Amino acid sequence: MCRHVRLRYVEGSVAEFHARPIPADLGEPEIWLFVPERPALVLGSAQDQSIVDATAAAAANVDVVRRRSGGGAVFVHPDRCLWLDVVLPRHDSRWVNDVRTSPLWLGKAWSRALAEVGLLAQMYSGGLEQKP
Numbered sequence: 001m002c003r004h005v006r007l008r009y010v011e012g013s014v015a016e017f018h019a020r021p022i023p024a025d026l027g028e029p030e031i032w033l034f035v036p037e038r039p040a041l042v043l044g045s046a047q048d049q050s051i052v053d054a055t056a057a058a059a060a061n062v063d064v065v066r067r068r069s070g071g072g073a074v075f076v077h078p079d080r081c082l083w084l085d086v087v088l089p090r091h092d093s094r095w096v097n098d099v100r101t102s103p104l105w106l107g108k109a110w111s112r113a114l115a116e117v118g119l120l121a122q123m124y125s126g127g128l129e130q131k132p
Helices: 014-019 054-059 104-116
Strands: 006-012 030-036 040-043 063-066 074-076 083-087
Touching (some): 006 014, 014 040, 014 063, 054 063
């Protein structure tokens, strides 16, 4: 089943991208395709800033930014990554309130899409594992 989804192309700094508001009155699903203007290390909402060597990041011209959502650190490079945010309104049938299971449908869709172009993907559906 094909559903209507709006694609928004977003450019700018990683900090600006992660600070943008999510519309409360979103009528239809949107995909925000983000192209960063420079490299950045994006920390999850609960990650401690002390894991980053700020001097090394500055010397490498890498911004250090925190996102609202959880998860681990992600390195973002303008020429080497694809950053998509998939934003669903609460009335969408794919909306799930459980943060652990909510992205599973999207992971399965990515796996299928990659398989269609001949790339093997393995989706991880387990929980977050932290090392002591």
